[in-house]
Amino acid sequence: MDTKSDSIPTNASTATPLAMLISRRAVLGGLGAVAAAGMFPRLAFSAPNLETSAQALSFTPVAPGLDKQLGIAPGYGAEVLLRFGDALTADAPAYNPQDRSAEDQNQQFGTGCDYIAYFPLPAGSTNSNHGLLVVNHEFSNTHLMFAGVEKNEVLGGMTPARTAAEQAALGVSVVEVKRGAGGWSYVQNSQYNRRITAQSYIRLSGAAAGDKRLQTHGDPSGRLVRGTFGNCAGGQTPWGTYLTCEENINFFFSGALPKSALEETENHRRMGVTGRRGGYAHWGRDDSRFDVSVEPREANRFGWVVEIDPFDASSTPVKRTALGRFKHESATVVLSADNRVVVYSGDDQAFEFLYKFVSSKRYNPLNRAANRDILDSGTLYVAEFLVGGGLRWLPLQYGQGVLTPENGFNSQADVLIEARRAATLLGATPLDRPEDIAVHPQTGAVYVALTKNAARKQAQVDGVNPRADNRFGQIVAIFPERKNHTATTATWDIAILAGDEESGTAEFANPDNLTFDPAGRLWIATDGAEDSIGFADGVFATTLIGENPALKQLLRVPEGAEATGPCFTPDGTTLFVSIQHPAADSENQAAARSRFPDYDPALPARAAIIAVRHNDGLPVGG
Numbered sequence: 001m002d003t004k005s006d007s008i009p010t011n012a013s014t015a016t017p018l019a020m021l022i023s024r025r026a027v028l029g030g031l032g033a034v035a036a037a038g039m040f041p042r043l044a045f046s047a048p049n050l051e052t053s054a055q056a057l058s059f060t061p062v063a064p065g066l067d068k069q070l071g072i073a074p075g076y077g078a079e080v081l082l083r084f085g086d087a088l089t090a091d092a093p094a095y096n097p098q099d100r101s102a103e104d105q106n107q108q109f110g111t112g113c114d115y116i117a118y119f120p121l122p123a124g125s126t127n128s129n130h131g132l133l134v135v136n137h138e139f140s141n142t143h144l145m146f147a148g149v150e151k152n153e154v155l156g157g158m159t160p161a162r163t164a165a166e167q168a169a170l171g172v173s174v175v176e177v178k179r180g181a182g183g184w185s186y187v188q189n190s191q192y193n194r195r196i197t198a199q200s201y202i203r204l205s206g207a208a209a210g211d212k213r214l215q216t217h218g219d220p221s222g223r224l225v226r227g228t229f230g231n232c233a234g235g236q237t238p239w240g241t242y243l244t245c246e247e248n249i250n251f252f253f254s255g256a257l258p259k260s261a262l263e264e265t266e267n268h269r270r271m272g273v274t275g276r277r278g279g280y281a282h283w284g285r286d287d288s289r290f291d292v293s294v295e296p297r298e299a300n301r302f303g304w305v306v307e308i309d310p311f312d313a314s315s316t317p318v319k320r321t322a323l324g325r326f327k328h329e330s331a332t333v334v335l336s337a338d339n340r341v342v343v344y345s346g347d348d349q350a351f352e353f354l355y356k357f358v359s360s361k362r363y364n365p366l367n368r369a370a371n372r373d374i375l376d377s378g379t380l381y382v383a384e385f386l387v388g389g390g391l392r393w394l395p396l397q398y399g400q401g402v403l404t405p406e407n408g409f410n411s412q413a414d415v416l417i418e419a420r421r422a423a424t425l426l427g428a429t430p431l432d433r434p435e436d437i438a439v440h441p442q443t444g445a446v447y448v449a450l451t452k453n454a455a456r457k458q459a460q461v462d463g464v465n466p467r468a469d470n471r472f473g474q475i476v477a478i479f480p481e482r483k484n485h486t487a488t489t490a491t492w493d494i495a496i497l498a499g500d501e502e503s504g505t506a507e508f509a510n511p512d513n514l515t516f517d518p519a520g521r522l523w524i525a526t527d528g529a530e531d532s533i534g535f536a537d538g539v540f541a542t543t544l545i546g547e548n549p550a551l552k553q554l555l556r557v558p559e560g561a562e563a564t565g566p567c568f569t570p571d572g573t574t575l576f577v578s579i580q581h582p583a584a585d586s587e588n589q590a591a592a593r594s595r596f597p598d599y600d601p602a603l604p605a606r607a608a609i610i611a612v613r614h615n616d617g618l619p620v621g622g
């Protein structure tokens with residue numbers, strides 16, 4: 001989701017260190033001199049995009065445009081696989097565009113589809129025709145979900161029953177899917193089908209679990225949360241679990257902090273929990289957990305990464321607090337050479353940071369159960385980008401450096417709950433809204449989408465954020481030292497500067513989700529191009545070869561929508577994509593700007609998952 005509030009910084013320390021005041025060209029041209037001066041002599045610079053041997057992209061791109069339809073490259077087709085409201089259980093009622101109860105919605109596919117992960121069946125196989133699709137449901141367009149609600153209306157048209165139904169439409173879905181002669185379909189009433197919603201029970205684990213700042217009237221233990229929401233991007237672990245990231249959690253809270261909890265003031269301010277009664281004010285009105293004046297610490301229980309076992313519908317999801325609390329966009333998992341688990345995660349708000357978690361234990365490929373709690377212990381780091389292309393990972397470790405009681409940190413729980421404030425004190429580099437992250441399967445380079453940041457002033461321009469009033473975004477490549485993801489040093493460069501005539505990217509803007517296909521090409525879904533360059537968002541691909549690698553557009557979404565969650569089957573012949581918030585700008589259901597995916601005048605626009613394939617079944621992209 002792209003919202004105005006993501007663009008408004010809550011990080012007051014946005015000044016750029018003098019050392020960073022250089023341009024990309026200066027980085028490339030001046031590196032030798034800087035390195036010779038001994039500023040980071042241990043680092044060997046590697047230019048971006050050089051080591052890949054990705055196969056060429058052979059398709060003819062779809063033309064950029066903006067209309068009510070889904071546009072797709074010639075020779076490709078898109079099937080609608082899952083829609084908001086589709087029945088997942090045997091008894092689930094059919095989708096009712098007007099209204100629904102929480103009981104109905106708990107048995108139906110959710111809305112606001114974002115990140116997608118595909119887990120082949122049987123587990124551990126590479127089956128590309130049968131598997132589990134796990135999907136994030138980030139947020140709802142209340143005015144398109146229920147009849148009689150107007151866009152930007154606060155409280156109007158919403159009842160407690162509707163609020164409960166909306167809460168049941170967010171979170172995560174697990175759905176069994178199959179491809180047969182008729183194409184892709186989902187399996188209704190599969191034993192795996194599952195909804196995890198804003199009311200599901202979720203365990204807290206790791207260093208912050210049980211901390212008094214996570215205790216509420218509803219859960220004095222501070223170890224059992226109800227729900228997950230704001231689920232944006234995510235990740236997949238090598239042991240077959242799903243990671244979902246809680247991003248814009250602040251929208252769902254309203255009400256002022258009571259006098260008894262004023263010590264949370266700065267923490268809530270930094271996370272955007274302002275007490276304001278915005279578009280989800282009915283949550284606070286109808287469910288006291290979301291009224292900060294009643295439950296001042298409930299918001300501290302969101303903004304985490306949640307681990308879900310999609311193969312066991314009775315398993316309890318777990319919030320892994322060791323990965324820190326912020327507006328997690330993504331949780332991209334990679335194994336180090338010594339089998340430790342590294343999770344890269346962006347914090348998507350203007351002038352926020354890039355993090356990575358390194359587990360202290362090693363992944364055990366022979367014993368799935370042995371990896372169950374591996375994400376509970378390790379070190380969380382934040383990135384400091386240095387002049388000349390260097391990068392340091394700074395540990396967020398209680399008691400080290402500035403992370404002490406003098407600065408309001410009395411435990412590792414405090415450091416994790418207020419990761420943003422800790423990272424600022426450590427000197428992390430404020431970025432242009434870090435979204436998704438993908439690790440190149442061959443080179444190990446870490447690609448980070450920085451979606452945009454119009455709030456950046458000229459005096460705040462630096463190498464990694466090279467433009468003021470940045471409305472288009474960029475993709476940064478990070479090269480871990482000796483390709484070791486546990487290393488605390490790396491180099492970096494800008495791989496793609498979006499919306500830049502000189503780089504040949506004038507028709508590409510606002511990179512959000514990233515994924516590599518099996519042939520080593522990077523696929524990019526965009527969010528916000530309608531506003532920044534006047535074209536619909538879409539899905540693009542690049543081989544990453546060359547200084548200004550060429551981009552090819554595979555599809556574009558209908559008006560008002562965003563392309564999210566691109567996900568390949570292991571053989572690369574199917575690309576699943578979420579079409580999020582179609583017609584979001586419409587005033588209400590009746591005045592829908594588009595009626596994707598069914599184009600039935602009786603039905604409003606709905607979020608949906610599409611399956612994109614080449615007409616002859618060749619790998620997507622060629």
Ligand code: FEO
Nearest residue numbers: 001232247329348
């Ligand atoms: Fe939910 Fe940062 O996109």
Ligand code: CA
Nearest residue numbers: 001002114564
């Ligand atoms: Ca999104």
Ligand code: CA
Nearest residue numbers: 001002512527
């Ligand atoms: Ca976004």
Ligand code: CA
Nearest residue numbers: 001232435512
């Ligand atoms: Ca996103």
